[in-house]
Amino acid sequence: MKGFPDARPERWLGALALIIISLISLGNVITRYLTGGSFSFTEEFSVFLLVVLTFAGASVALRRNRHIRIGFLERALPAKYRRALILFQALCGATVLGLITWYGGKLAWQEYQWESLSPGLGLPQWWYLVWLPVLSAAMFWRLFQQTADRLTGRLTDEP
Secondary structure (H helix, E strand, C coil): CCCCCCCHHHHHHHHHHHHHHHHHHHHHHHHHHHHCCCCCCHHHHHHHHHHHHHHHHHHHHHHCCCCCCCCHHHHHCCHHHHHHHHHHHHHHHHHHHHHHHHHHHHHHHHHHHHCCECCCCCCECHHHHCHHHHHHHHHHHHHHHHHHHHHHCCCCCCC
16 A cells, blocks of 8 residues: 555564464474473463454554455445445444453553462463553554545545
């Protein structure tokens, strides 16, 4: 998408998460093959990194206008109704992302206050949970950018 600002921080974060997941998994396979056992921390870190990867990738997809939606109705509508549909889509997305950001932030704060520890490694649970509101807020921003671009005609559903 030449000319449009990209979701570079999210791309780097997603790539880093994928690299670390790959290295952890490779190390775990080699260790299991050689010793018959596995690293105890791999599942906890892998699940956390998969969540980071998912949210970072979704943020990139939002910025690049690559999320799945049915474009038939949008393309069939006259321009003034198309704008209303784009705004409705953005409002629905913003509502969901706003709720995730709010309740994710609330959950991370509660875990920080309660000093909860993760079950596998005993690390503070909020270290894992704080990424949920941060990345959903990034998605919210990317949704705003995408909507502005779609409304001004700088971004279309055409491949």
